[in-house]
Amino acid sequence: IIASGMITGVLIIILAGYYLAKRAMVPIQKSWDRQQQFVADASHELRTPLAVVKSNAELMLRHPDHTIEEESIRVTNIARETRRMTKLVSDLLTLARSDANQSELKLSLVSVNELINAVAEQFVPLAEMEGITLQAEISEQLELTADRERLHQLLVILLDNAIKYTLPPGKIFITATKHGGNISVAVEDSGQGIPPEDLQRVFDRFFRSDKARSREKGGTGLGLAIAKWIIDKHGGKITVESKLGSGTKFSIMLPVKRVF
Numbered sequence: 735i736i737a738s739g740m741i742t743g744v745l746i747i748i749l750a751g752y753y754l755a756k757r758a759m760v761p762i763q764k765s766w767d768r769q770q771q772f773v774a775d776a777s778h779e780l781r782t783p784l785a786v787v788k789s790n791a792e793l794m795l796r797h798p799d800h801t802i803e804e805e806s807i808r809v810t811n812i813a814r815e816t817r818r819m820t821k822l823v824s825d826l827l828t829l830a831r832s833d834a835n836q837s838e839l840k841l842s843l844v845s846v847n848e849l850i851n852a853v854a855e856q857f858v859p860l861a862e863m864e865g866i867t868l869q870a871e872i873s874e875q876l877e878l879t880a881d882r883e884r885l886h887q888l889l890v891i892l893l894d895n896a897i898k899y900t901l902p903p904g905k906i907f908i909t910a911t912k913h914g915g916n917i918s919v920a921v922e923d924s925g926q927g928i929p930p931e932d933l934q935r936v937f938d939r940f941f942r943s944d945k946a947r948s949r950e951k952g953g954t955g956l957g958l959a960i961a962k963w964i965i966d967k968h969g970g971k972i973t974v975e976s977k978l979g980s981g982t983k984f985s986i987m988l989p990v991k992r993v994f
């Protein structure tokens with residue numbers, strides 16, 4: 735009786751151990767699957783521009799008698815695809831470092847007014863070229879503890895998108911206000927909007943709602959995934975509202991003081 739009791743006890747311990755180990759493996763397996771998917775998507779994204787560069791370069795080598803105009807088209811294609819790959823590799827590195835927890839925030843006291851004005855000034859010429867007006871409205875002097883470079887990168891992503899997905903004569907508004915212990919910043923455009931079924935997926939890596947326009951404008955499909963990572967890292971929140979055909983609004987909520 736004692737022996738069979740001991741055997742049952744050992745069996746129960748082995749089964750419980752197996753069950754617990756398997757349960758602990760589920761998140762590891764999921765994270766591994768996510769990484770595998772990320773590598774597969776990244777390789778796929780690099781394959782298209784590489785193929786364009788290769789075919790254009792080969793055509794130039796095979797036909798040295800091409801006219802200047804023909805050569806110029808080939809070189810333009812190569813330059814465009816090289817720019818796309820450079821941006822893609824830079825975005826991939828940002829996300830790979832964030833996954834490996836290798837990106838620490840460099841915190842300092844940041845003036846939201848100065849930051850928004852700097853980014854808006856940077857984008858006014860591009861917006862004007864595209865026939866879009868860009869306006870910033872900040873209610874008061876706003877400051878928070880944050881990584882200035884990262885917040886700059888975040889606003890660049892949102893403004894770049896707002897311009898990319900808005901046709902002339904469109905409008906973009908940037909606003910910033912304080913709500914208790916948080917600062918909220920919104921970037922609103924009068925552009926093409928996002929279909930409701932795609933709204934929550936726009937923060938996913940490589941998800942594109944309008945594939946054709948994203949590719950035409952040199953998008954990587956990684957901008958909003960980086961934006962979300964920056965906001966999460968600051969302990970904030972990013973949300974999106976959109977109406978197809980009338981515009982999109984990205985709202986960010988950031989704590990004035992980050993509690994670590």
Ligand code: ADP
Nearest residue numbers: 895899936942943944948953954955956957958
């Ligand atoms: P991309 O490089 O393709 O712009 P993002 O991650 O920045 O990638 O955005 C994901 C997708 O979300 C875009 O492909 C686009 O379809 C949609 N999107 C993002 N911002 C806007 C916007 N302001 N207006 C309409 N669609 C947008």
